[in-house]
Amino acid sequence: MRPFTYERALDPADAVARVAAHPDAAYLGGGTNLVDHLRLGVAAPGRLVDVSRLALDRVESRDDGGLRIGAAVRNSDLAAHPSVRHDFPVLSQALLAGASGQIRNMATTAGNLLQRTRCRYFQDVTTPCNKREPGSGCPAVEGRNRTLAILGASEHCVATHPSDMAVALAALDADVVVLGPSGERRIPMADLHRLPGDEPARDTTLDPGELITAVELAPLPAARRSAYRKVRDRASYAFALVSVAAVLEVEDGVVREVRIALGGVAHKPWRATRAEEALRGREATAEGFRAAAEAELGAARPLSENAFKVPMARNAITATLRGLVRAAGERA
């Protein structure tokens, strides 16, 4: 492991100054992914700037009824927060579907968003990987790709984003607040993560030195009826093969509001806008849900080992939406 210096930032601006001044510096949050990467050799920063103790550890209600979630709030605390459980249950469920109790006690909001793919080739420094070593190739395209992408991949990278929380935040249209050397800006969740294209080394649209300071949720009354469903190889403590975050509001049998995001299928949380369009204003029926899911998955390009994800995603979307209708006491 490469030696590194360790510094504890005094405040967010100090953290940004410390990292922006050094191209080989990295932020340290809960460490649950970065410390593993240091050990594996996937990451080799020369300087760590610890932001885990910054005063960004509160969940605050906004005046408009939304929430501002500090970047250093631990996943377990966010999942247990009364407003999150009541107003955005999909977010609480997604957090609780991720990792283990110990890791949720350590992992931060910002770190969860910025965790990196668990593609075996990315994590194994003895193999080529365009994300880890641009231009070295992607063995996953022809290799072991059962857990990898079916949507939005490129010939250069077929990795999936591993976060559950990010899928819920995508469905909720969260905003990510970031501080950089030239000031603060807000990034819609849909634009934070990117598709791999010909530049798979870049997971996000963050500029060098930018620090996530908060995630904000606008009020969304429909989100009180929301859910996260995760399909995985074992019942707990496993990454998603496919996951669905959904918000559904049905009135007199008609879909008034619907938001769907998928996990485990792409390089970023996949907002299912085609499915949403196919559902909004239409009757809420099981057939309609299934047809909408198929409309979304028409763009799927499965790899040699993961064609099963296409019907799995279709069924997971349909089951999640039907569950939300049943929870509302309606029929579908």
Place this chain on the structure above:
Amino acid sequence: MPGSAGRDASAYGVGVAFARCDDGYTPDVHEAAETRETREAGEAGVASGATEAMEATEAKLTLTVDGSARTVTVDTRTSLLDALRERLGVTSPKKGCDHGQCGACTVLLDGRRTLSCLSLAVAQQGRDVVTASGLDDSGDLHPMQEAFVEHDALQCGYCTPGQICSAVGVLEEAAAGHPSLVTDPDVPAGSAVPLTDDEIRERMSGNLCRCGAYVDIVAAIRDVAAQRPPVPSR
């Protein structure tokens, strides 16, 4: 920034105590801390830039470990697990996978169950660490340890200290109203969550047992949870 970083960090408790070149020279780790602080004081006056290649990759930290204050100088790359086991002689937390997948290294950090293998020691300055061997400061077995013995909740025992720290954390979390994925959504936020077997299994999923003692581990935790009905503790 270079040259000043160590001092800034020291002011906030990091206590960067020694500088080391990246050319392979490793200082004697048993050297008296006072000597190192003297050296740092001497180097702090070196002009910015001159110290670029000589920045601290070791740091002195103070922790409370099982009730005792402990001070140690570590390479910044040292995990909390290695600091405890290799530097402080606290061998109750075990190294299983060293990747956060098995839970054998679980300790209570400021009261919350944490993977010591994925925690950098240097980032834990001032924190309170409790391992399975420090759960009961009177020297008796903690009720969770008694229950593991009673229920024969182990075979080889390697995962047991982590299982027990994790189980103690589970009881606290449930009492504080932290939900799990299997918690009934109708349990009001903030209310203690009853620990059914499904709850215990879900909440303990980060602790693997290769001997497969899971059935008795669940029984042991169920027993302690029943002896001490969850009451909100904070």
